[in-house]
Amino acid sequence: MKNPQIAPIPAASLNPSLPSYLAADHLGPWGIYLQQVDRVTPYLGSMSRWVETLKRPKRTMIVDVPIQLDDGTHAHFEGYRVQHNTTRGPGKGGVRFHPEVTLSEVMALAAWMSIKNAAVNVPFGGAKGGVRVDPKVLSQAELQRVTRRYTSEIGVIIGPSKDIPAPDVNTNERIMAWMMDTYSQNIGATATGVVTGKPVDIGGSLGRREATGRGVFTVGMEAASRMGLEVKGAAVAVQGFGNVGAVAAHLFEGAGARVVAVQDAHGTVYKESGLDVQRLKAHHDKSGSVAGYDQAETLTQDAFWDVPCDIMIPAALEQQITTSNAPRIQAKMIIEGANGPTTPLADDILNDRGILVLPDVIANAGGVTVSYFEWVQDFSSFFWSEDEINQRLVQILKKALDAIWTTAEEHKVSLRTATFIIACQRILHAHDLRGLYP
Numbered sequence: 001m002k003n004p005q006i007a008p009i010p011a012a013s014l015n016p017s018l019p020s021y022l023a024a025d026h027l028g029p030w031g032i033y034l035q036q037v038d039r040v041t042p043y044l045g046s047m048s049r050w051v052e053t054l055k056r057p058k059r060t061m062i063v064d065v066p067i068q069l070d071d072g073t074h075a076h077f078e079g080y081r082v083q084h085n086t087t088r089g090p091g092k093g094g095v096r097f098h099p100e101v102t103l104s105e106v107m108a109l110a111a112w113m114s115i116k117n118a119a120v121n122v123p124f125g126g127a128k129g130g131v132r133v134d135p136k137v138l139s140q141a142e143l144q145r146v147t148r149r150y151t152s153e154i155g156v157i158i159g160p161s162k163d164i165p166a167p168d169v170n171t172n173e174r175i176m177a178w179m180m181d182t183y184s185q186n187i188g189a190t191a192t193g194v195v196t197g198k199p200v201d202i203g204g205s206l207g208r209r210e211a212t213g214r215g216v217f218t219v220g221m222e223a224a225s226r227m228g229l230e231v232k233g234a235a236v237a238v239q240g241f242g243n244v245g246a247v248a249a250h251l252f253e254g255a256g257a258r259v260v261a262v263q264d265a266h267g268t269v270y271k272e273s274g275l276d277v278q279r280l281k282a283h284h285d286k287s288g289s290v291a292g293y294d295q296a297e298t299l300t301q302d303a304f305w306d307v308p309c310d311i312m313i314p315a316a317l318e319q320q321i322t323t324s325n326a327p328r329i330q331a332k333m334i335i336e337g338a339n340g341p342t343t344p345l346a347d348d349i350l351n352d353r354g355i356l357v358l359p360d361v362i363a364n365a366g367g368v369t370v371s372y373f374e375w376v377q378d379f380s381s382f383f384w385s386e387d388e389i390n391q392r393l394v395q396i397l398k399k400a401l402d403a404i405w406t407t408a409e410e411h412k413v414s415l416r417t418a419t420f421i422i423a424c425q426r427i428l429h430a431h432d433l434r435g436l437y438p
Helices: 028-043 045-055 103-119 140-154 173-187 208-227 243-254 277-287 302-306 344-352 366-380 386-411 415-434
Strands: 059-068 074-085 091-098 125-132 163-167 235-239 258-264 267-270 297-299 311-314 333-335 356-358
Touching: 028 045, 028 103, 028 344, 028 415, 045 415, 059 103, 059 140, 074 091, 074 103, 074 140, 074 163, 091 103, 091 140, 091 173, 091 366, 103 125, 103 366, 103 415, 125 140, 125 163, 140 173, 163 173, 163 366, 208 243, 208 311, 208 333, 208 356, 208 366, 208 386, 235 243, 243 258, 243 277, 243 311, 258 277, 344 356, 356 415, 366 386, 386 415
Parallel strands: 091 125, 091 163, 235 258, 235 311, 311 333, 333 356
Antiparallel strands: 059 074, 074 125, 258 267, 267 297
Protein backbone atom coordinates (compact mmCIF):
# COMPACT_ATOMS: atom_id res chain seq x y z
CA MET A 1 0.00 0.00 0.00
CA LYS A 2 2.90 2.39 -0.59
CA ASN A 3 2.23 5.79 -2.07
CA PRO A 4 5.44 6.83 -3.85
CA GLN A 5 3.82 9.48 -6.03
CA ILE A 6 2.92 11.75 -3.09
CA ALA A 7 4.80 15.02 -3.41
CA PRO A 8 6.61 16.32 -0.33
CA ILE A 9 4.75 18.90 1.71
CA PRO A 10 6.60 22.25 1.91
CA ALA A 11 7.80 22.84 5.46
CA ALA A 12 8.23 26.13 7.26
CA SER A 13 11.87 25.22 7.76
CA LEU A 14 12.35 25.58 3.99
CA ASN A 15 10.90 29.09 4.13
CA PRO A 16 11.97 31.02 7.24
CA SER A 17 9.34 33.69 6.56
CA LEU A 18 6.54 31.23 7.30
CA PRO A 19 5.23 31.17 10.89
CA SER A 20 5.95 28.01 12.89
CA TYR A 21 2.33 26.90 12.87
CA LEU A 22 2.55 26.38 9.09
CA ALA A 23 5.35 23.86 9.43
CA ALA A 24 4.44 20.58 7.77
CA ASP A 25 4.19 18.77 11.07
CA HIS A 26 2.17 21.59 12.65
CA LEU A 27 -0.46 22.37 10.06
CA GLY A 28 -3.29 22.26 12.54
CA PRO A 29 -6.28 19.98 11.98
CA TRP A 30 -7.84 22.05 9.18
CA GLY A 31 -4.48 22.33 7.42
CA ILE A 32 -4.05 18.57 7.59
CA TYR A 33 -7.49 18.04 6.06
CA LEU A 34 -6.72 20.47 3.20
CA GLN A 35 -3.47 18.60 2.48
CA GLN A 36 -5.45 15.35 2.33
CA VAL A 37 -7.86 16.85 -0.19
CA ASP A 38 -4.98 18.16 -2.32
CA ARG A 39 -3.45 14.71 -2.37
CA VAL A 40 -6.60 13.03 -3.60
CA THR A 41 -7.59 15.64 -6.22
CA PRO A 42 -5.58 14.05 -9.10
CA TYR A 43 -7.71 10.89 -8.72
CA LEU A 44 -11.14 12.55 -8.89
CA GLY A 45 -11.40 12.73 -12.67
CA SER A 46 -14.18 14.98 -13.94
CA MET A 47 -15.40 15.55 -10.38
CA SER A 48 -12.22 17.50 -9.58
CA ARG A 49 -13.87 20.63 -11.00
CA TRP A 50 -16.00 20.72 -7.84
CA VAL A 51 -13.14 20.08 -5.40
CA GLU A 52 -13.18 23.61 -3.95
CA THR A 53 -16.56 22.65 -2.44
CA LEU A 54 -14.70 20.32 -0.10
CA LYS A 55 -12.35 23.08 1.07
CA ARG A 56 -15.03 25.40 2.41
CA PRO A 57 -17.45 24.55 5.23
CA LYS A 58 -21.06 25.17 4.30
CA ARG A 59 -21.80 26.88 7.60
CA THR A 60 -19.71 27.88 10.62
CA MET A 61 -21.31 29.07 13.84
CA ILE A 62 -19.48 30.55 16.83
CA VAL A 63 -21.61 31.16 19.92
CA ASP A 64 -21.21 32.59 23.38
CA VAL A 65 -22.26 30.17 26.13
CA PRO A 66 -22.88 32.19 29.32
CA ILE A 67 -23.96 30.40 32.50
CA GLN A 68 -24.37 31.11 36.18
CA LEU A 69 -21.97 29.10 38.30
CA ASP A 70 -22.98 27.45 41.56
CA ASP A 71 -21.35 30.25 43.56
CA GLY A 72 -23.56 32.85 41.87
CA THR A 73 -20.89 34.28 39.57
CA HIS A 74 -21.12 34.13 35.79
CA ALA A 75 -18.82 32.47 33.27
CA HIS A 76 -18.63 32.61 29.47
CA PHE A 77 -17.48 29.77 27.22
CA GLU A 78 -17.00 29.74 23.46
CA GLY A 79 -18.95 27.18 21.47
CA TYR A 80 -18.87 26.03 17.85
CA ARG A 81 -21.00 24.13 15.39
CA VAL A 82 -19.66 23.57 11.89
CA GLN A 83 -21.59 22.01 9.03
CA HIS A 84 -19.01 21.08 6.45
CA ASN A 85 -21.16 19.49 3.75
CA THR A 86 -24.82 18.45 3.60
CA THR A 87 -25.07 17.42 -0.06
CA ARG A 88 -25.73 13.74 0.75
CA GLY A 89 -27.94 14.30 3.79
CA PRO A 90 -28.21 16.15 7.10
CA GLY A 91 -25.04 17.04 8.95
CA LYS A 92 -23.82 14.42 11.40
CA GLY A 93 -21.08 14.65 13.96
CA GLY A 94 -20.27 14.77 17.64
CA VAL A 95 -19.93 17.50 20.24
CA ARG A 96 -16.81 17.68 22.38
CA PHE A 97 -16.23 19.57 25.62
CA HIS A 98 -12.51 20.29 25.99
CA PRO A 99 -10.41 23.26 27.16
CA GLU A 100 -8.37 23.19 23.94
CA VAL A 101 -11.22 23.07 21.41
CA THR A 102 -10.54 25.43 18.48
CA LEU A 103 -12.41 26.43 15.35
CA SER A 104 -9.70 24.83 13.18
CA GLU A 105 -10.17 21.55 15.03
CA VAL A 106 -13.97 21.60 14.73
CA MET A 107 -13.81 22.50 11.02
CA ALA A 108 -11.47 19.58 10.36
CA LEU A 109 -13.54 17.16 12.41
CA ALA A 110 -16.66 18.21 10.49
CA ALA A 111 -14.86 17.67 7.19
CA TRP A 112 -13.60 14.24 8.27
CA MET A 113 -17.21 13.37 9.15
CA SER A 114 -18.20 14.22 5.56
CA ILE A 115 -15.51 11.84 4.31
CA LYS A 116 -16.34 9.16 6.88
CA ASN A 117 -20.08 9.13 6.16
CA ALA A 118 -19.49 8.96 2.43
CA ALA A 119 -16.86 6.24 2.82
CA VAL A 120 -19.31 3.89 4.56
CA ASN A 121 -22.12 5.19 2.32
CA VAL A 122 -24.60 6.33 4.96
CA PRO A 123 -26.87 9.24 3.90
CA PHE A 124 -25.33 11.96 6.07
CA GLY A 125 -23.14 14.96 5.53
CA GLY A 126 -20.44 16.08 7.92
CA ALA A 127 -20.77 18.31 10.98
CA LYS A 128 -19.08 18.77 14.35
CA GLY A 129 -19.42 20.86 17.47
CA GLY A 130 -17.55 21.79 20.59
CA VAL A 131 -17.37 24.01 23.63
CA ARG A 132 -14.04 25.28 24.96
CA VAL A 133 -14.52 24.19 28.55
CA ASP A 134 -12.96 21.76 31.00
CA PRO A 135 -15.95 19.71 32.19
CA LYS A 136 -13.88 18.21 35.00
CA VAL A 137 -13.96 21.52 36.91
CA LEU A 138 -17.75 21.91 36.60
CA SER A 139 -20.41 20.46 38.88
CA GLN A 140 -23.15 18.38 37.31
CA ALA A 141 -25.51 21.34 37.59
CA GLU A 142 -23.01 23.65 35.86
CA LEU A 143 -22.35 21.06 33.16
CA GLN A 144 -26.08 20.81 32.51
CA ARG A 145 -26.34 24.60 32.19
CA VAL A 146 -23.47 24.68 29.69
CA THR A 147 -25.06 21.89 27.67
CA ARG A 148 -28.53 23.41 27.61
CA ARG A 149 -27.34 26.94 26.79
CA TYR A 150 -25.05 25.65 24.02
CA THR A 151 -27.92 23.60 22.58
CA SER A 152 -30.22 26.62 22.62
CA GLU A 153 -27.59 28.77 20.90
CA ILE A 154 -27.05 26.29 18.04
CA GLY A 155 -30.72 25.23 17.96
CA VAL A 156 -31.45 27.27 14.83
CA ILE A 157 -29.19 25.06 12.69
CA ILE A 158 -29.67 21.58 14.22
CA GLY A 159 -32.63 19.22 13.90
CA PRO A 160 -33.47 15.62 12.87
CA SER A 161 -33.46 16.58 9.17
CA LYS A 162 -30.76 19.30 9.36
CA ASP A 163 -27.89 18.35 11.68
CA ILE A 164 -27.73 15.61 14.30
CA PRO A 165 -25.14 15.91 17.12
CA ALA A 166 -23.70 12.93 19.02
CA PRO A 167 -21.24 12.23 21.87
CA ASP A 168 -17.53 12.89 21.43
CA VAL A 169 -14.63 13.75 23.75
CA ASN A 170 -15.93 14.40 27.30
CA THR A 171 -19.58 14.10 26.29
CA ASN A 172 -21.84 11.10 26.87
CA GLU A 173 -25.38 9.72 26.93
CA ARG A 174 -26.42 12.05 29.74
CA ILE A 175 -25.32 15.14 27.84
CA MET A 176 -27.15 13.91 24.75
CA ALA A 177 -30.30 13.52 26.88
CA TRP A 178 -29.98 17.15 28.01
CA MET A 179 -29.46 18.27 24.42
CA MET A 180 -32.48 16.34 23.19
CA ASP A 181 -34.67 17.69 25.99
CA THR A 182 -33.55 21.29 25.44
CA TYR A 183 -34.21 21.15 21.70
CA SER A 184 -37.56 19.43 22.30
CA GLN A 185 -38.64 22.03 24.87
CA ASN A 186 -37.72 24.84 22.49
CA ILE A 187 -39.79 23.46 19.59
CA GLY A 188 -42.66 22.27 21.78
CA ALA A 189 -42.49 18.60 20.77
CA THR A 190 -40.34 15.58 21.62
CA ALA A 191 -37.71 15.12 18.92
CA THR A 192 -35.75 11.97 19.71
CA GLY A 193 -33.94 12.11 16.35
CA VAL A 194 -32.18 15.41 17.02
CA VAL A 195 -29.21 13.63 18.62
CA THR A 196 -27.81 10.12 18.66
CA GLY A 197 -25.92 8.35 21.41
CA LYS A 198 -28.84 8.88 23.80
CA PRO A 199 -29.83 6.57 26.66
CA VAL A 200 -31.81 3.60 25.36
CA ASP A 201 -34.82 4.58 27.48
CA ILE A 202 -35.36 7.76 25.45
CA GLY A 203 -34.72 6.50 21.94
CA GLY A 204 -31.07 5.45 22.04
CA SER A 205 -29.82 2.39 20.23
CA LEU A 206 -28.43 -0.80 21.67
CA GLY A 207 -24.78 -1.21 20.76
CA ARG A 208 -24.13 2.51 20.23
CA ARG A 209 -21.77 2.94 23.20
CA GLU A 210 -19.45 0.18 21.99
CA ALA A 211 -19.88 0.85 18.27
CA THR A 212 -16.73 2.88 17.57
CA GLY A 213 -14.47 0.44 19.41
CA ARG A 214 -16.23 -2.49 17.74
CA GLY A 215 -15.64 -0.81 14.38
CA VAL A 216 -11.93 -0.44 15.14
CA PHE A 217 -11.79 -4.15 15.95
CA THR A 218 -13.83 -5.17 12.88
CA VAL A 219 -11.73 -3.33 10.29
CA GLY A 220 -8.57 -4.33 12.14
CA MET A 221 -9.44 -8.02 11.98
CA GLU A 222 -10.40 -7.76 8.32
CA ALA A 223 -7.17 -5.94 7.42
CA ALA A 224 -5.08 -8.40 9.46
CA SER A 225 -6.59 -11.27 7.51
CA ARG A 226 -5.83 -9.57 4.19
CA MET A 227 -2.21 -8.83 5.10
CA GLY A 228 -1.57 -12.24 6.70
CA LEU A 229 -1.16 -10.96 10.26
CA GLU A 230 -2.11 -13.54 12.89
CA VAL A 231 -4.11 -11.76 15.58
CA LYS A 232 -3.93 -14.60 18.09
CA GLY A 233 -0.84 -13.89 20.15
CA ALA A 234 -0.24 -10.52 18.47
CA ALA A 235 0.90 -7.63 20.68
CA VAL A 236 -1.45 -4.62 20.78
CA ALA A 237 -0.66 -1.13 22.12
CA VAL A 238 -3.56 1.25 22.79
CA GLN A 239 -3.44 5.00 23.33
CA GLY A 240 -6.63 6.29 24.95
CA PHE A 241 -8.75 4.14 27.25
CA GLY A 242 -12.23 5.58 26.88
CA ASN A 243 -15.12 4.02 25.01
CA VAL A 244 -13.06 3.52 21.85
CA GLY A 245 -9.73 2.30 23.20
CA ALA A 246 -11.11 0.21 26.05
CA VAL A 247 -13.71 -1.54 23.88
CA ALA A 248 -11.19 -2.24 21.12
CA ALA A 249 -8.68 -3.56 23.67
CA HIS A 250 -11.30 -5.85 25.19
CA LEU A 251 -12.32 -7.24 21.79
CA PHE A 252 -8.74 -7.83 20.64
CA GLU A 253 -8.00 -9.56 23.93
CA GLY A 254 -11.04 -11.76 23.30
CA ALA A 255 -9.62 -12.66 19.89
CA GLY A 256 -6.44 -13.94 21.55
CA ALA A 257 -4.22 -10.87 21.20
CA ARG A 258 -1.99 -9.57 24.02
CA VAL A 259 -2.75 -5.99 24.98
CA VAL A 260 0.78 -5.12 26.08
CA ALA A 261 0.55 -1.34 26.58
CA VAL A 262 -2.15 1.21 27.38
CA GLN A 263 -1.67 4.96 27.65
CA ASP A 264 -4.04 7.70 28.77
CA ALA A 265 -3.52 11.38 29.57
CA HIS A 266 -2.05 10.59 32.99
CA GLY A 267 0.06 7.48 32.57
CA THR A 268 1.37 4.55 30.52
CA VAL A 269 1.41 0.91 31.65
CA TYR A 270 3.18 -2.02 30.00
CA LYS A 271 3.24 -5.79 30.42
CA GLU A 272 4.89 -7.95 27.79
CA SER A 273 2.77 -11.03 28.55
CA GLY A 274 -0.42 -9.01 28.24
CA LEU A 275 -2.47 -6.79 30.53
CA ASP A 276 -5.73 -8.00 32.05
CA VAL A 277 -7.99 -5.52 30.23
CA GLN A 278 -11.00 -6.03 32.48
CA ARG A 279 -8.93 -5.53 35.65
CA LEU A 280 -7.20 -2.48 34.14
CA LYS A 281 -10.57 -1.02 33.16
CA ALA A 282 -11.84 -1.45 36.72
CA HIS A 283 -8.75 0.36 38.02
CA HIS A 284 -9.22 3.11 35.42
CA ASP A 285 -12.89 3.61 36.28
CA LYS A 286 -12.11 3.80 39.99
CA SER A 287 -9.05 6.07 39.84
CA GLY A 288 -9.72 7.99 36.63
CA SER A 289 -6.54 6.78 34.94
CA VAL A 290 -4.45 3.72 34.10
CA ALA A 291 -1.64 5.33 36.13
CA GLY A 292 -0.89 3.51 39.35
CA TYR A 293 -2.00 0.10 38.08
CA ASP A 294 0.17 -2.26 40.12
CA GLN A 295 -0.03 -5.29 37.84
CA ALA A 296 2.18 -3.72 35.17
CA GLU A 297 5.34 -1.72 34.57
CA THR A 298 5.04 2.05 34.36
CA LEU A 299 6.55 3.77 31.32
CA THR A 300 7.08 7.42 30.47
CA GLN A 301 4.53 8.90 28.08
CA ASP A 302 7.06 9.17 25.25
CA ALA A 303 8.22 5.55 25.70
CA PHE A 304 4.80 4.36 24.52
CA TRP A 305 5.92 4.88 20.92
CA ASP A 306 8.86 2.51 21.38
CA VAL A 307 6.80 -0.42 22.65
CA PRO A 308 7.31 -3.60 20.58
CA CYS A 309 3.90 -4.41 19.11
CA ASP A 310 2.16 -5.75 16.03
CA ILE A 311 -0.90 -3.49 16.19
CA MET A 312 -1.05 0.06 17.50
CA ILE A 313 -4.36 1.83 18.16
CA PRO A 314 -4.17 5.60 18.68
CA ALA A 315 -7.61 6.32 20.18
CA ALA A 316 -7.06 9.63 21.96
CA LEU A 317 -6.74 13.02 20.25
CA GLU A 318 -5.44 14.55 17.01
CA GLN A 319 -1.81 14.82 15.88
CA GLN A 320 -0.33 12.20 18.19
CA ILE A 321 1.84 10.47 15.57
CA THR A 322 4.35 12.98 14.20
CA THR A 323 7.75 13.04 12.52
CA SER A 324 9.35 12.72 15.96
CA ASN A 325 7.81 9.34 16.84
CA ALA A 326 6.74 7.80 13.51
CA PRO A 327 10.28 6.46 12.82
CA ARG A 328 10.25 4.67 16.19
CA ILE A 329 6.91 2.85 15.93
CA GLN A 330 7.42 -0.90 15.65
CA ALA A 331 3.87 -1.94 14.72
CA LYS A 332 2.95 -3.72 11.50
CA MET A 333 -0.48 -2.07 11.47
CA ILE A 334 -1.92 1.14 12.93
CA ILE A 335 -5.68 1.44 13.43
CA GLU A 336 -6.74 5.05 13.92
CA GLY A 337 -9.42 5.00 16.58
CA ALA A 338 -9.06 8.78 17.08
CA ASN A 339 -9.79 11.45 14.50
CA GLY A 340 -6.70 12.81 12.75
CA PRO A 341 -4.06 11.21 15.02
CA THR A 342 -1.39 11.14 12.30
CA THR A 343 0.17 14.20 10.64
CA PRO A 344 0.71 14.08 6.85
CA LEU A 345 4.51 13.84 7.06
CA ALA A 346 4.24 11.10 9.68
CA ASP A 347 1.81 9.31 7.36
CA ASP A 348 4.49 9.37 4.64
CA ILE A 349 7.09 7.98 7.05
CA LEU A 350 4.83 5.10 8.10
CA ASN A 351 3.97 4.37 4.48
CA ASP A 352 7.63 4.32 3.43
CA ARG A 353 8.40 1.97 6.32
CA GLY A 354 5.70 -0.47 5.13
CA ILE A 355 3.43 0.03 8.13
CA LEU A 356 -0.21 -0.34 7.13
CA VAL A 357 -2.36 2.52 8.39
CA LEU A 358 -6.11 2.00 8.66
CA PRO A 359 -7.23 5.64 8.51
CA ASP A 360 -9.67 7.19 10.93
CA VAL A 361 -12.27 7.84 8.23
CA ILE A 362 -12.92 4.10 7.99
CA ALA A 363 -11.36 2.71 11.19
CA ASN A 364 -13.57 4.66 13.60
CA ALA A 365 -16.68 4.82 11.41
CA GLY A 366 -18.50 2.26 13.58
CA GLY A 367 -19.88 5.01 15.81
CA VAL A 368 -21.52 7.02 13.06
CA THR A 369 -22.79 3.86 11.39
CA VAL A 370 -24.70 2.83 14.51
CA SER A 371 -25.73 6.48 14.96
CA TYR A 372 -27.36 6.14 11.55
CA PHE A 373 -29.13 3.02 12.80
CA GLU A 374 -30.33 4.95 15.86
CA TRP A 375 -31.61 7.80 13.70
CA VAL A 376 -33.52 5.36 11.48
CA GLN A 377 -34.99 3.60 14.52
CA ASP A 378 -36.12 6.93 16.02
CA PHE A 379 -37.94 7.89 12.82
CA SER A 380 -39.71 4.54 12.60
CA SER A 381 -40.19 4.05 16.37
CA PHE A 382 -39.15 0.44 15.77
CA PHE A 383 -36.00 -0.76 17.52
CA TRP A 384 -33.63 -3.58 16.64
CA SER A 385 -31.84 -6.13 18.80
CA GLU A 386 -28.17 -5.67 19.62
CA ASP A 387 -27.28 -8.74 17.56
CA GLU A 388 -29.04 -7.24 14.52
CA ILE A 389 -27.20 -3.96 15.01
CA ASN A 390 -23.78 -5.61 15.36
CA GLN A 391 -24.38 -7.81 12.32
CA ARG A 392 -25.39 -4.82 10.17
CA LEU A 393 -22.41 -2.85 11.44
CA VAL A 394 -19.93 -5.58 10.52
CA GLN A 395 -21.56 -6.01 7.12
CA ILE A 396 -21.32 -2.30 6.26
CA LEU A 397 -17.74 -1.89 7.48
CA LYS A 398 -16.48 -4.99 5.67
CA LYS A 399 -18.12 -3.87 2.44
CA ALA A 400 -16.61 -0.40 2.79
CA LEU A 401 -13.12 -1.75 3.54
CA ASP A 402 -13.32 -4.12 0.58
CA ALA A 403 -14.02 -1.21 -1.79
CA ILE A 404 -11.21 0.85 -0.20
CA TRP A 405 -8.72 -2.02 -0.41
CA THR A 406 -9.57 -2.61 -4.08
CA THR A 407 -9.20 1.10 -4.87
CA ALA A 408 -5.84 1.24 -3.08
CA GLU A 409 -4.53 -1.67 -5.11
CA GLU A 410 -5.93 -0.26 -8.36
CA HIS A 411 -4.28 3.14 -7.96
CA LYS A 412 -1.27 1.92 -5.92
CA VAL A 413 -2.05 4.38 -3.13
CA SER A 414 -2.42 4.21 0.64
CA LEU A 415 -5.66 3.18 2.29
CA ARG A 416 -6.17 6.79 3.41
CA THR A 417 -5.92 8.12 -0.13
CA ALA A 418 -8.18 5.32 -1.36
CA THR A 419 -10.80 6.18 1.27
CA PHE A 420 -10.69 9.84 0.24
CA ILE A 421 -10.99 8.88 -3.45
CA ILE A 422 -14.21 6.95 -2.81
CA ALA A 423 -15.70 9.45 -0.38
CA CYS A 424 -14.86 12.58 -2.34
CA GLN A 425 -16.20 11.07 -5.55
CA ARG A 426 -19.48 10.25 -3.83
CA ILE A 427 -19.84 13.71 -2.30
CA LEU A 428 -18.92 15.57 -5.48
CA HIS A 429 -21.06 13.34 -7.69
CA ALA A 430 -24.05 14.18 -5.48
CA HIS A 431 -23.09 17.85 -5.76
CA ASP A 432 -22.87 17.52 -9.52
CA LEU A 433 -26.32 15.91 -9.71
CA ARG A 434 -27.93 18.54 -7.49
CA GLY A 435 -26.24 21.48 -9.21
CA LEU A 436 -25.98 25.04 -7.87
CA TYR A 437 -28.83 27.14 -6.51
CA PRO A 438 -29.64 29.77 -7.59
